[in-house]
Amino acid sequence: LRANISVIQKETGFVNGLIAVLHDITEQEKIDMERREFVANVSHELRTPLTTMRSYVEALAEGAWKDEEIAPNFLEVTQNETERMIRLVNDLLQLSKLDSKDYQLTTEWVDFVQFYSRIIDRFELAKEQNVRFERKLLDQATFVEIDPDKLTQVLDNIISNALKYSPEGGKITFKMVEEEEMIIISVSDEGVGIPKDNLEKIFERFYRVDKARTRKLGGTGLGLAIAKEMVEAHGGKIWARSVEGKGTTVSFSLPYLQTEEDDWS
Numbered sequence: 668l669r670a671n672i673s674v675i676q677k678e679t680g681f682v683n684g685l686i687a688v689l690h691d692i693t694e695q696e697k698i699d700m701e702r703r704e705f706v707a708n709v710s711h712e713l714r715t716p717l718t719t720m721r722s723y724v725e726a727l728a729e730g731a732w733k734d735e736e737i738a739p740n741f742l743e744v745t746q747n748e749t750e751r752m753i754r755l756v757n758d759l760l761q762l763s764k765l766d767s768k769d770y771q772l773t774t775e776w777v778d779f780v781q782f783y784s785r786i787i788d789r790f791e792l793a794k795e796q797n798v799r800f801e802r803k804l805l806d807q808a809t810f811v812e813i814d815p816d817k818l819t820q821v822l823d824n825i826i827s828n829a830l831k832y833s834p835e836g837g838k839i840t841f842k843m844v845e846e847e848e849m850i851i852i853s854v855s856d857e858g859v860g861i862p863k864d865n866l867e868k869i870f871e872r873f874y875r876v877d878k879a880r881t882r883k884l885g886g887t888g889l890g891l892a893i894a895k896e897m898v899e900a901h902g903g904k905i906w907a908r909s910v911e912g913k914g915t916t917v918s919f920s921l922p923y924l925q926t927e928e929d930d931w932s
Protein backbone atom coordinates (compact mmCIF):
# COMPACT_ATOMS: atom_id res chain seq x y z
CA LEU A 668 0.00 0.00 0.00
CA ARG A 669 1.33 3.38 -0.90
CA ALA A 670 0.02 6.70 0.33
CA ASN A 671 0.57 10.02 -1.35
CA ILE A 672 -0.14 12.78 1.10
CA SER A 673 -0.45 16.39 0.01
CA VAL A 674 -0.54 19.21 2.47
CA ILE A 675 -2.75 22.16 1.62
CA GLN A 676 -1.09 25.22 2.94
CA LYS A 677 -2.03 28.86 2.72
CA GLU A 678 0.51 31.54 1.92
CA THR A 679 0.43 32.53 5.55
CA GLY A 680 1.85 29.12 6.39
CA PHE A 681 -1.27 27.73 8.05
CA VAL A 682 -2.06 24.19 7.12
CA ASN A 683 -5.77 23.88 6.45
CA GLY A 684 -6.08 20.46 4.95
CA LEU A 685 -4.56 17.12 4.04
CA ILE A 686 -5.31 14.94 1.06
CA ALA A 687 -4.31 11.32 1.26
CA VAL A 688 -4.46 9.09 -1.81
CA LEU A 689 -4.01 5.41 -1.12
CA HIS A 690 -2.73 3.07 -3.80
CA ASP A 691 -2.67 -0.66 -3.55
CA ILE A 692 0.20 -1.86 -5.63
CA THR A 693 1.03 -5.46 -6.21
CA GLU A 694 4.57 -6.78 -6.16
CA GLN A 695 4.60 -7.14 -9.95
CA GLU A 696 3.40 -3.60 -10.46
CA LYS A 697 6.11 -2.43 -8.14
CA ILE A 698 8.78 -4.27 -10.12
CA ASP A 699 7.41 -2.86 -13.38
CA MET A 700 7.36 0.62 -11.95
CA GLU A 701 10.92 0.31 -10.70
CA ARG A 702 12.05 -0.98 -14.07
CA ARG A 703 10.43 1.90 -15.92
CA GLU A 704 11.91 4.35 -13.51
CA PHE A 705 15.32 2.76 -13.94
CA VAL A 706 15.19 2.99 -17.74
CA ALA A 707 14.05 6.60 -17.52
CA ASN A 708 16.93 7.35 -15.16
CA VAL A 709 19.50 5.66 -17.37
CA SER A 710 18.26 7.56 -20.41
CA HIS A 711 18.38 10.81 -18.56
CA GLU A 712 21.85 10.15 -17.16
CA LEU A 713 23.17 9.37 -20.63
CA ARG A 714 21.40 12.22 -22.33
CA THR A 715 22.85 14.87 -20.04
CA PRO A 716 26.53 14.32 -20.96
CA LEU A 717 25.60 13.71 -24.58
CA THR A 718 23.76 17.00 -25.00
CA THR A 719 26.60 18.83 -23.27
CA MET A 720 29.08 17.21 -25.61
CA ARG A 721 26.97 18.00 -28.64
CA SER A 722 26.86 21.70 -27.88
CA TYR A 723 30.59 21.90 -27.21
CA VAL A 724 31.49 19.95 -30.35
CA GLU A 725 29.11 22.17 -32.36
CA ALA A 726 30.79 25.28 -31.03
CA LEU A 727 34.20 23.86 -31.88
CA ALA A 728 33.06 22.95 -35.39
CA GLU A 729 31.64 26.42 -35.89
CA GLY A 730 35.00 28.04 -35.32
CA ALA A 731 35.89 27.81 -31.63
CA TRP A 732 38.64 25.34 -32.60
CA LYS A 733 40.63 28.30 -33.90
CA ASP A 734 40.65 30.04 -30.55
CA GLU A 735 43.70 28.91 -28.61
CA GLU A 736 42.16 29.73 -25.28
CA ILE A 737 38.67 28.40 -25.73
CA ALA A 738 39.41 25.25 -27.71
CA PRO A 739 41.44 23.36 -25.05
CA ASN A 740 38.81 24.21 -22.47
CA PHE A 741 35.97 22.92 -24.66
CA LEU A 742 37.91 19.77 -25.44
CA GLU A 743 38.47 19.18 -21.76
CA VAL A 744 34.74 19.42 -21.06
CA THR A 745 34.04 16.91 -23.82
CA GLN A 746 36.70 14.61 -22.42
CA ASN A 747 35.29 14.78 -18.88
CA GLU A 748 31.79 14.07 -20.13
CA THR A 749 33.04 11.08 -22.12
CA GLU A 750 34.77 9.74 -19.05
CA ARG A 751 31.64 10.18 -17.00
CA MET A 752 29.65 8.21 -19.57
CA ILE A 753 32.22 5.43 -19.50
CA ARG A 754 31.98 5.29 -15.70
CA LEU A 755 28.22 5.20 -15.93
CA VAL A 756 28.14 2.41 -18.49
CA ASN A 757 30.68 0.41 -16.46
CA ASP A 758 28.54 0.83 -13.35
CA LEU A 759 25.44 -0.23 -15.27
CA LEU A 760 27.22 -3.34 -16.50
CA GLN A 761 28.25 -4.15 -12.94
CA LEU A 762 24.67 -3.80 -11.75
CA SER A 763 23.30 -5.95 -14.53
CA LYS A 764 25.83 -8.65 -13.64
CA LEU A 765 24.78 -8.41 -10.01
CA ASP A 766 21.13 -8.72 -11.05
CA SER A 767 21.65 -11.86 -13.09
CA LYS A 768 20.66 -15.10 -11.42
CA ASP A 769 23.90 -16.94 -12.02
CA TYR A 770 25.88 -14.28 -10.20
CA GLN A 771 28.64 -15.83 -8.15
CA LEU A 772 31.32 -14.65 -5.81
CA THR A 773 34.87 -15.88 -6.20
CA THR A 774 35.84 -16.10 -2.57
CA GLU A 775 39.04 -16.72 -0.71
CA TRP A 776 40.23 -16.38 2.88
CA VAL A 777 41.75 -12.97 3.37
CA ASP A 778 43.21 -11.17 6.36
CA PHE A 779 40.88 -8.20 6.35
CA VAL A 780 43.25 -5.98 8.35
CA GLN A 781 45.90 -6.26 5.65
CA PHE A 782 43.34 -6.08 2.85
CA TYR A 783 41.75 -2.89 4.27
CA SER A 784 45.16 -1.32 5.00
CA ARG A 785 46.34 -1.76 1.43
CA ILE A 786 43.26 -0.06 0.07
CA ILE A 787 43.66 2.84 2.51
CA ASP A 788 47.37 3.10 1.54
CA ARG A 789 46.44 3.38 -2.11
CA PHE A 790 44.04 6.26 -1.41
CA GLU A 791 46.52 7.94 0.90
CA LEU A 792 49.19 7.93 -1.80
CA ALA A 793 46.90 9.17 -4.54
CA LYS A 794 44.92 11.82 -2.70
CA GLU A 795 45.34 15.37 -3.83
CA GLN A 796 43.30 17.09 -1.13
CA ASN A 797 44.50 18.14 2.25
CA VAL A 798 42.65 15.44 4.19
CA ARG A 799 44.08 13.52 7.13
CA PHE A 800 43.66 9.75 7.42
CA GLU A 801 43.25 8.02 10.76
CA ARG A 802 43.19 4.25 11.12
CA LYS A 803 41.57 2.31 13.94
CA LEU A 804 41.85 -1.23 12.71
CA LEU A 805 42.05 -4.47 14.66
CA ASP A 806 45.59 -5.23 15.70
CA GLN A 807 45.56 -8.90 14.85
CA ALA A 808 45.07 -10.74 11.60
CA THR A 809 41.35 -11.36 11.04
CA PHE A 810 40.49 -13.85 8.34
CA VAL A 811 37.21 -13.58 6.47
CA GLU A 812 35.99 -15.36 3.37
CA ILE A 813 35.39 -12.70 0.75
CA ASP A 814 35.54 -11.95 -2.93
CA PRO A 815 38.48 -9.50 -2.85
CA ASP A 816 37.65 -7.78 -6.15
CA LYS A 817 34.08 -7.09 -5.09
CA LEU A 818 35.02 -5.80 -1.67
CA THR A 819 37.76 -3.65 -3.17
CA GLN A 820 35.05 -2.00 -5.20
CA VAL A 821 32.79 -1.58 -2.18
CA LEU A 822 35.58 0.16 -0.27
CA ASP A 823 36.62 2.21 -3.32
CA ASN A 824 33.10 3.53 -3.67
CA ILE A 825 32.72 4.38 0.01
CA ILE A 826 36.19 5.93 0.40
CA SER A 827 35.96 7.99 -2.77
CA ASN A 828 32.67 9.45 -1.51
CA ALA A 829 34.29 10.27 1.84
CA LEU A 830 37.07 12.09 -0.01
CA LYS A 831 34.67 13.80 -2.40
CA TYR A 832 32.61 15.26 0.42
CA SER A 833 35.49 16.03 2.80
CA PRO A 834 36.28 19.66 3.50
CA GLU A 835 39.80 21.05 3.17
CA GLY A 836 41.78 19.95 6.24
CA GLY A 837 39.17 17.36 7.23
CA LYS A 838 39.83 13.93 8.66
CA ILE A 839 38.71 10.53 7.46
CA THR A 840 38.62 7.77 10.05
CA PHE A 841 38.86 4.13 8.99
CA LYS A 842 37.59 1.64 11.52
CA MET A 843 37.25 -2.06 11.84
CA VAL A 844 35.75 -3.74 14.88
CA GLU A 845 34.71 -7.24 15.75
CA GLU A 846 31.24 -7.92 17.01
CA GLU A 847 29.38 -11.14 17.62
CA GLU A 848 30.05 -13.22 14.50
CA MET A 849 30.54 -10.10 12.44
CA ILE A 850 33.22 -7.62 11.61
CA ILE A 851 32.09 -4.07 11.08
CA ILE A 852 34.01 -1.82 8.77
CA SER A 853 33.38 1.90 8.68
CA VAL A 854 34.58 5.06 7.00
CA SER A 855 33.79 8.42 8.63
CA ASP A 856 34.28 11.84 7.14
CA GLU A 857 33.79 15.39 8.38
CA GLY A 858 31.91 16.53 5.30
CA VAL A 859 28.55 18.14 4.58
CA GLY A 860 26.59 15.17 5.89
CA ILE A 861 23.32 13.75 4.65
CA PRO A 862 19.83 14.80 5.83
CA LYS A 863 18.23 12.14 8.03
CA ASP A 864 15.35 11.47 5.64
CA ASN A 865 17.77 10.58 2.86
CA LEU A 866 20.01 8.21 4.78
CA GLU A 867 18.44 5.03 3.46
CA LYS A 868 17.81 6.34 -0.01
CA ILE A 869 21.48 6.89 -0.79
CA PHE A 870 21.76 3.13 -1.39
CA GLU A 871 19.12 3.28 -4.12
CA ARG A 872 20.08 3.41 -7.77
CA PHE A 873 20.59 6.93 -9.06
CA TYR A 874 19.66 8.56 -5.79
CA ARG A 875 21.63 11.69 -5.04
CA VAL A 876 21.04 14.14 -2.26
CA ASP A 877 21.96 17.13 -4.37
CA LYS A 878 21.72 16.21 -8.02
CA ALA A 879 23.49 19.18 -9.52
CA ARG A 880 26.36 19.20 -7.09
CA THR A 881 27.09 15.49 -7.07
CA ARG A 882 26.94 15.33 -10.84
CA LYS A 883 29.53 18.06 -10.96
CA LEU A 884 31.69 15.96 -8.63
CA GLY A 885 31.62 13.24 -11.26
CA GLY A 886 29.33 10.76 -9.50
CA THR A 887 27.07 8.33 -11.31
CA GLY A 888 24.62 7.87 -8.44
CA LEU A 889 25.24 4.12 -8.62
CA GLY A 890 28.28 3.68 -6.38
CA LEU A 891 26.46 2.90 -3.15
CA ALA A 892 23.77 0.83 -4.89
CA ILE A 893 26.55 -1.39 -6.23
CA ALA A 894 28.22 -1.49 -2.81
CA LYS A 895 24.94 -2.56 -1.22
CA GLU A 896 24.38 -5.44 -3.65
CA MET A 897 27.95 -6.63 -3.17
CA VAL A 898 27.86 -6.50 0.62
CA GLU A 899 24.53 -8.33 0.68
CA ALA A 900 25.93 -10.99 -1.65
CA HIS A 901 28.50 -11.61 1.12
CA GLY A 902 25.75 -11.98 3.72
CA GLY A 903 26.43 -8.55 5.21
CA LYS A 904 24.53 -5.30 5.63
CA ILE A 905 25.38 -1.70 4.80
CA TRP A 906 24.11 1.49 6.41
CA ALA A 907 24.94 5.15 6.97
CA ARG A 908 24.81 7.56 9.89
CA SER A 909 25.21 11.24 9.50
CA VAL A 910 24.95 14.58 11.20
CA GLU A 911 24.32 17.40 8.76
CA GLY A 912 27.22 19.78 8.66
CA LYS A 913 29.35 17.49 10.83
CA GLY A 914 30.01 14.38 8.77
CA THR A 915 28.97 10.95 7.62
CA THR A 916 29.84 7.39 8.56
CA VAL A 917 29.18 4.59 6.11
CA SER A 918 29.51 1.12 7.63
CA PHE A 919 29.06 -2.45 6.54
CA SER A 920 29.20 -5.81 8.24
CA LEU A 921 30.63 -9.11 7.09
CA PRO A 922 30.00 -12.50 8.63
CA TYR A 923 32.97 -13.59 10.67
CA LEU A 924 33.36 -16.76 12.66
CA GLN A 925 36.21 -16.67 15.05
CA THR A 926 37.90 -20.03 14.77
CA GLU A 927 40.01 -21.70 17.40
CA GLU A 928 43.13 -21.20 15.30
CA ASP A 929 42.67 -17.48 15.71
CA ASP A 930 42.91 -17.85 19.45
CA TRP A 931 46.34 -19.43 19.25
CA SER A 932 47.98 -16.34 17.90
Ligand code: ADP
Nearest residue numbers: 828832869875876881886887888889890891915
Ligand atom coordinates in the same frame (compact mmCIF):
# COMPACT_ATOMS: atom_id res chain seq x y z
P1 ADP B 1 27.57 9.26 -6.47
O1 ADP B 1 28.20 8.61 -7.64
O2 ADP B 1 26.62 10.35 -6.84
O3 ADP B 1 28.52 9.61 -5.39
P2 ADP B 1 26.68 7.17 -4.66
O4 ADP B 1 25.73 6.05 -4.87
O5 ADP B 1 28.09 6.83 -4.34
O6 ADP B 1 26.60 8.09 -5.94
O7 ADP B 1 26.11 8.10 -3.52
C1 ADP B 1 24.77 8.53 -3.57
C2 ADP B 1 24.60 9.89 -2.92
O8 ADP B 1 24.79 9.82 -1.52
C3 ADP B 1 25.61 10.94 -3.39
O9 ADP B 1 25.20 11.56 -4.57
C4 ADP B 1 25.62 11.91 -2.22
O10 ADP B 1 24.52 12.80 -2.31
C5 ADP B 1 25.37 11.01 -1.02
N1 ADP B 1 26.62 10.65 -0.31
C6 ADP B 1 27.30 9.47 -0.39
N2 ADP B 1 28.37 9.46 0.42
C7 ADP B 1 28.39 10.65 1.04
C8 ADP B 1 29.26 11.26 2.02
N3 ADP B 1 30.33 10.63 2.51
N4 ADP B 1 28.94 12.51 2.45
C9 ADP B 1 27.85 13.16 1.96
N5 ADP B 1 27.00 12.65 1.04
C10 ADP B 1 27.26 11.43 0.59
